[in-house]
Amino acid sequence: MNKVAGLLLLLLWSPLPAAPGSWQSPLAELRLAVAGRFYHSEPATPPPIAAGENIVRVGWRYRLPAGRRVQAWLCQGEQCVPLGSARRGHFLAPPAWRVTRPLRLRFRLPAGERRAVTVGAPRLTVEYR
Template sequence: MVQAAGSWVATAPSLLVAMVERPMSSAALLPPSPALAQGQVMGRVIWQYQPPAGSGVDAWLCHPGDCVRLPGPRGQTDAMTGLPADTPLYFQFSLQDRRQRAATLQGLQVIVNHEHLHRP
């Protein structure tokens, strides 16, 4: 029996980022149902977040073993390909400049494409 490829979507609450040297982490982003991703591996991950206008933040998308630097507020990455599809993900953010005011980031979302792990 072959399981079809699919995707799951997760969102995290807004996050206040106030410091340059201390990144803030979002809540964990998980599949809505554990069974949905069981026996599956990640493929492409699509992300988005909404910084306030004029606010510069450094951003990463992380799993428990590593983080991937994000070039902007929306995009996609293949860096998580092959990880178990139920691996928790989270965002990390820090301000780019000490003179910046604290920024609230909204709309934190990932779409994780996944497929059945094929074993030869």
């Protein structure tokens, strides 16, 4: 057997690590009207195929009108990761985060802001393994 054929057989028969999966969760827009008050998105829940898996990485995005800003967090239960004012991004999930518990975006208008704002098209992308 030549080297190429042997390598192909080795690759085909060697166990490979499980490939990660992912799901996207589009969320309803939120209207933030009172500065300093927390507003929470609906829960982002996984598809049944992800049951028993661990969250590896989470991505987020949302839209705001030009010139507006909000403070944002991504939460699972009481554990929240600050997103600052970035309207999109991703991070490695904290080790305690589990697929079995829903994720929520949390927003707050900065202190002193008097005009309501709508957070449009919020979406989470969750990678699991």
